[in-house]
Structure formats: C-alpha cells, structure tokens
Amino acid sequence: MTVTDLSPRPGPPALVLVAHGSRDPRALSTVRALMDRVRELRPGLPVHLGHIELNEPLLPDTLAALGDAEAVLVPLLLSRGYHVKQDIPEMAAASPARTRVAAPLGPHPLLADTLHARLLEAGWRPRPAGAVVLAAAGSRDPESRLDTHRTAQLLAERLGVPVVPAYASAATPTVEEALTALRARGRHRIAIASCFTAPGRFATECAAHAPWIAAAPLGAHQAMAALILHRYEQALKTPATIAA
Incomplete structure (x- = not known):
C-alpha cells in the first residue's frame, strides 16, 4: 500500500491515536469523529491514527510514515492490559520515530464524566432501586480489572448508586452475572454503561x-x-524512546 509521507515538520510532536480496530464499520467512523474533536481543541497539532489490528492504517504503517519525527502514542483503550503493555510499545520500538507511549484513557474523572453523560442521554434518572452495570471488554491482566473497578467507583460517586463492573470476555463477572447479583441486592432499575x-x-x-x-x-x-489531550501532555513529560 502507498503510505503518505508524514515525516518531520516544525511544530509539536505528533499525536497518534492508537485504536484497537474492529470489523464494525461504525468503529472507524467514530474514531475519525473523535480525531476531529481533538483537532478542534488543539488546532495546529498533527493528529494521526493507527490501528493495532483489523483496520487501516495499521500502527506500524503510521509510524513508518512519520520517519524519525517525534510522536506521542495515545491508546484509545480504557485500562491497562496486553495491548498497552506489550503490543503498542513493541510497535513503537520497532519504528524509526522518537516515540512516547501515553497511559490508557482510564481510569480518569473525564472518562467517568463521559460515561455519566451517555447514561443521561439514554434516559438515566435517579431511582430508589437504581444501579448500573459498567460493561467493559475484559482482560486477564489484574491491573486492567483494577482500572475498571476504579472507573466504576468514579461513576458511582457521580450517580449515587452502586456501579458494578462486568466484562464481555476474559474476566468475570459477565454482564448477566452482574445483573443477577444486583437483583439479589434489591436493585431492579438497572442501566448498562458502555465502557x-x-x-x-x-x-x-x-x-x-x-x-x-x-x-x-x-x-x-x-x-x-x-x-x-491530557494524556498527550502527560506523556510529553517523559523521555522519548528512540529505535536502536
């Protein structure tokens, strides 16, 4: 495939959004809309996209096109896990670019703000028997579970009701199991927050x-x-990694 030249130009280090990739076409259009939002907030900042798998551009291709420019890789992932700890750093280290890898997006109060806003859009209103299941992808990495639990705590503080993390794969409880546990506690008005x-x-x-x-x-x-942008700025305070 032909790769557009993205290499060094004067200005701040590039921001590379690292998406997982999905066979669902809505995922790519959503990520591109998020890129546009970032550009609106920070005009003049070079913003690029790279996927771990399933969609183009793949991250190695995006990094190759940057040449030896500086770049901050911001994972569009919501907790620590294999992709954050292994896949992304390995792809970064194999490229000629001078890279920094930012922390995943969660846990963070701004992530909880977004979850809260999406629930309100869906019709959330406080109920005496209310509760929320925080549905996340899941990982075998225990630090990923810690991060998701912290996100659930931050959301619970905003809502004033129990928020139970649940997982689509690789971890427990499942969403069904979390729903059953909440009903056993007398919670019958249960919403699902999509993490x-x-x-x-x-x-x-x-x-x-x-x-x-x-x-x-x-x-x-x-x-x-x-x-x-907050994760980008945080990462700029750490030394860049230069390929050997």
Missing part, C-alpha cells in the same frame, strides 16, 4: 442484556477529546 470507545460486537452484545436502558459507547464526546 467501550466505539460501537462494536462487545458493546452490542452487552447492551442487549439491558433490563432498562443501555448507554451508547463513549464515542466522540468532548470530554474524551480533552482526556486524549
């Missing part, structure tokens, strides 16, 4: 279990764009 960056199979499957309302994925919310 997914964009629409896709996992988000759709989790939402299908909703006994009341299911919020949309995070998408191109303004708070998500602000969070991406």
Whole structure:
C-alpha cells in the first residue's frame, strides 16, 4: 500500500491515536469523529491514527510514515492490559520515530464524566432501586480489572448508586452475572454503561442484556477529546524512546 509521507515538520510532536480496530464499520467512523474533536481543541497539532489490528492504517504503517519525527502514542483503550503493555510499545520500538507511549484513557474523572453523560442521554434518572452495570471488554491482566473497578467507583460517586463492573470476555463477572447479583441486592432499575470507545460486537452484545436502558459507547464526546489531550501532555513529560 502507498503510505503518505508524514515525516518531520516544525511544530509539536505528533499525536497518534492508537485504536484497537474492529470489523464494525461504525468503529472507524467514530474514531475519525473523535480525531476531529481533538483537532478542534488543539488546532495546529498533527493528529494521526493507527490501528493495532483489523483496520487501516495499521500502527506500524503510521509510524513508518512519520520517519524519525517525534510522536506521542495515545491508546484509545480504557485500562491497562496486553495491548498497552506489550503490543503498542513493541510497535513503537520497532519504528524509526522518537516515540512516547501515553497511559490508557482510564481510569480518569473525564472518562467517568463521559460515561455519566451517555447514561443521561439514554434516559438515566435517579431511582430508589437504581444501579448500573459498567460493561467493559475484559482482560486477564489484574491491573486492567483494577482500572475498571476504579472507573466504576468514579461513576458511582457521580450517580449515587452502586456501579458494578462486568466484562464481555476474559474476566468475570459477565454482564448477566452482574445483573443477577444486583437483583439479589434489591436493585431492579438497572442501566448498562458502555465502557467501550466505539460501537462494536462487545458493546452490542452487552447492551442487549439491558433490563432498562443501555448507554451508547463513549464515542466522540468532548470530554474524551480533552482526556486524549491530557494524556498527550502527560506523556510529553517523559523521555522519548528512540529505535536502536
């Protein structure tokens, strides 16, 4: 494939959004809309996209096109796990670009703000027997579970009701199990918060279990764009990695 030259120009280090990739066409359009939001907030900042798998451009191709320019890779992932700890750093190290890898987007208050906003859009209102299942992708990495639990805590503080993390794969409880546990506690007005960056199979499957309302994925919310730029700025305070 032909790769557009993105290499060194004067200005700040490029921001490379690193998306997982999905067979659902809505995912790519959502990520591109989020890129536009970031550009609106920071005019003049070079913003590029690279996928770990399934969609083009793939991250190695995006990094190759940057040449030896400086870049900050911001994972559009919501917790620590294999992609954040292994895949992305390895792809970065194999490129000629001078890279920094930012922290994943979660946990963070801005992520909780977005989850809260999506629930309100879906029709969330406080109820005496209310509760929320925070549906996430899942990972075998225990630090990923810690991050998701922290995000659930931040959302619970905003809503004033229990928020239980649940997972689409690789971890427990499942969404169905979390719903059952909440009902056993007398919670019968249960919403599902979608802790997914964009629409896709996992988000759709989790939402299908909703006994009341299911919020949309995070998408191109303004708070998500602000969070991406926050992670970018944080990463600029760390040394860049230069390929050997």
